[in-house]
Amino acid sequence: MTYVIGLISGTSVDGIDAALVDISGTDLDLKIELLAGETYPYPVELRERILAVCAGKAISMAELAELDDAIALAFAQAAQNIQNGHKPASLIGSHGQTIYHRPPGGGGEGGKGRGGEGETRGIDNSPLLYGRGSPAPLGSPAPLGYSLQLGRGAVIAHLTAITTISNFRAGDIAAGGQGAPLVPRVDAYLLSHPQEGRCIQNIGGIGNLAYIPPRRDNWLEKILGWDTGPGNSLLDLAVHHLTAGAKIYDENGNWAASGTPCHPLVEQWLNQDYFHLPPPKSTGRELFGVAYLHQCLKDAEIYQLSSADLLATLTELTAASIVQNYRTFLPQMPQQVFLCGGGSRNLYLKHRLQILLQSIPVLTTDEVGLSADFKEAIAFAVLAYWRNLGIPGNLPAATGASQEVLLGEICLGTRD
Ligand SMILES: Nc1ncnc2c1ncn2[C@@H]1O[C@H](COP(=O)(O)OP(=O)(O)OP(=O)(O)O)[C@@H](O)[C@H]1O
Ligand SMILES: CC(=O)N[C@H]1[C@@H]2OC[C@@H](O2)[C@@H](O)[C@@H]1O[C@H](C)C(=O)O
Structure with missing residues (x-):
């Protein structure tokens, strides 16, 4: 039995879904008990900043760093709050906030061509028309995907003093997968x-x-x-x-x-x-x-x-x-x-x-x-739990990765 916190803010950018879960077993014997589930809405100004970036607004690196910090802080706060009245958790799985997602292949299967504000690519700006895109030049490998989630795990681990696993999509993408x-x-x-x-x-x-x-x-x-x-x-x-x-x-x-x-x-x-x-x-x-x-x-x-x-x-x-x-x-x-x-x-x-x-x-x-509201947060608790046990989390048939891989990077929850 392991107490794990799962955290995610999804593409609706409505707030952070947090789940405190008691997990046992590993695969067919996997069991979870949802001890607490809560959505912590983002402050209005933070939500607007995130939505603007998702819509293609260009920001400076300094602004990106600031946004990353603000999101990490909000996620750490959510992790603290969800434990109120419960035994402390030993692990956090934090998905973070997706601000950009580009599927692999460079063919625009969903990551290209929407022409949002700030979009500077010289391509067809009509999202309804843009589709499979032009083929990659002969001999060049298809580009990998790219997916950026903000809310650094290291900051969450430090602020909560709980080992935190984050950046779940990168390993699958490196293996040629969609990362989702x-x-x-x-x-x-x-x-x-x-x-x-x-x-x-x-x-x-x-x-x-x-x-x-x-x-x-x-x-x-x-x-x-x-x-x-x-x-x-x-x-x-x-x-x-x-x-x-x-x-x-x-x-x-x-x-x-x-x-x-x-x-x-x-x-x-x-x-x-x-x-x-x-x-x-x-x-x-x-x-x-x-x-x-x-x-x-x-x-x-x-x-x-x-x-x-x-x-x-x-x-x-x-x-x-x-x-x-x-x-x-x-x-x-x-x-x-x-x-x-x-x-x-x-x-x-x-x-x-x-x-x-x-x-x-x-x-x-x-x-x-299984809670329909908190299933994604529960899933990131389970993915962290698997990562901690050395069990792969991706399903190559779903993501297209060449193999099963361990998902997420581990930041130990130690304070200095
Ligand atoms: N009572 C309701 N009636 C209609 N729609 C609702 C209701 N409650 C929530 N929603 C819709 O659900 C959205 C939030 O859903 P959810 O939190 O599952 O999305 P998400 O996790 O951000 O997205 P994703 O799964 O794509 O990452 C809201 O933006 C709203 O559109
Ligand atoms: C890049 C990214 O954040 N993708 C999300 C998004 O929200 C729904 C859909 O697109 C999904 O495939 C994915 O998240 C869920 C949690 C997943 O990876 O299963």
Whole structure:
């Protein structure tokens, strides 16, 4: 039994999800108990700075250092707070805050071409048109991916005096992988079923899935995972735009539910390259961000949609892109789909997924005993625990890495 803290702020940049978890076992005997889970919202000014950088704002190295420190401090504070009233943790797994993600291959599978503010690349700035990009010159190796998470583990380890593992994506990327998604291996051990094939669908800012076949024969070799595309990112940006910043998300999907999706637009948007790119694939706000929303708004002009219709249409894009990913790339459809992440609280989105998936039940991971809100934070606690035991954390079938690797860098929790 080991008390571990998992910390992550995801692509929604809404705050730091912290989980204090009691972990035992290692793979099929892996067990977790969530002792405490809390979201600590970022101070408004820090959130705005992070979002601006994610949207492509150019900052100086000094500003980058300042941002890194502010994030590390907020993560260390979250680690301290989540332990209140509990036995102290012996390990922290801190994902940090992604501010930039470029998938490998240099083909723009999600990391290129969104043309955000500050974007200086001389490429097609239309996020809807930019896709597979130009091939690398003959003889040159495909470029590795790059993924930058802020919130240095060394600072968290020092401030908390707890050994901290961070920078989880770098090892997978060095082995040629996407560096994402990393949660599917944890999902596999916590959520597999002896008879049922399951999809675990995270709907955060970005959506990702883990496909877990029934737990028999060589099931582990058949697990898949990839980023499906937008989760809530476009919805949140649209709500912010439509309310001039007064609201930042569509609570329970109520606003979208009062509108009607424009299906021709959804069909048009589903032609976008990312949805047709075979896995392994990953993406981020670099593609499904501000510039993407603006292109959507432009496309929607000729239909003269109301605000509610626009939100219903963007919600439909999220739901339909998830289902299109399943139908195109899964060896077979799952028997059950379990949602997690903030989007699982969007009742209209959940309803649309259920309609599109017809007879396949759409549930949440809460219904099988794993917190839908804190699953990602729990997963980074488990990844740290594995790293500490010398157990690899990536799933090459999900990330495309050439091999299993140890994920994360260890900073000992010693104070001078
Ligand atoms: N009650 C709710 N109704 C509708 N949407 C909600 C609700 N609660 C949360 N959300 C959505 O969930 C988002 C946050 O989800 P989550 O914390 O899972 O994302 P994330 O972890 O930042 O992203 P990612 O998984 O891509 O890294 C919010 O920005 C909002 O859009
Ligand atoms: C670069 C990065 O932070 N990617 C996130 C993001 O958020 C959802 C999706 O895109 C996912 O694949 C990944 O995170 C989760 C935690 C993962 O690695 O499994």
